[in-house]
Amino acid sequence: MALLSRCVMACLAGAALAAASACSPAAPPKTYQVVLKDLMFGPLPAQARVGDTIEWDNEDIFLHSATAKDGSFDVDLKPGVHQPMQLKKAGTFDFICKYHPGMKGRLVVSP
Numbered sequence: 001m002a003l004l005s006r007c008v009m010a011c012l013a014g015a016a017l018a019a020a021s022a023c024s025p026a027a028p029p030k031t032y033q034v035v036l037k038d039l040m041f042g043p044l045p046a047q048a049r050v051g052d053t054i055e056w057d058n059e060d061i062f063l064h065s066a067t068a069k070d071g072s073f074d075v076d077l078k079p080g081v082h083q084p085m086q087l088k089k090a091g092t093f094d095f096i097c098k099y100h101p102g103m104k105g106r107l108v109v110s111p
Helices: 002-023
Strands: 031-037 053-058 064-068 074-077 082-086 091-097 100-110
Touching (some): 053 064, 053 074, 064 100
Antiparallel strands (some): 064 074, 064 091, 091 100
16 A cells, blocks of 8 residues: 555655646747848747747848748848848748748747
């Protein structure tokens, strides 16, 4: 009987711990700045998550875009403009500038 009680207590403790971690508040969303300059995308965030925001900052004199190859996003970026884009789904997104196809990047978004 004592062994059964210990097993029940261990299961209850494990369930309580799992419930507590499930109820812990999620990290607040972050904003990451990605600078476009000299016909290149600057460094992309290494730990972006769904709900975070990418702020595209076009410091070039040219019109650019951030266009996902799978169609997930397509943001036109006029010169001198700061354009926010909220990350809505997890995945790995290869993207280009549709005006300068040599400009490429890969954005990894975690759940």
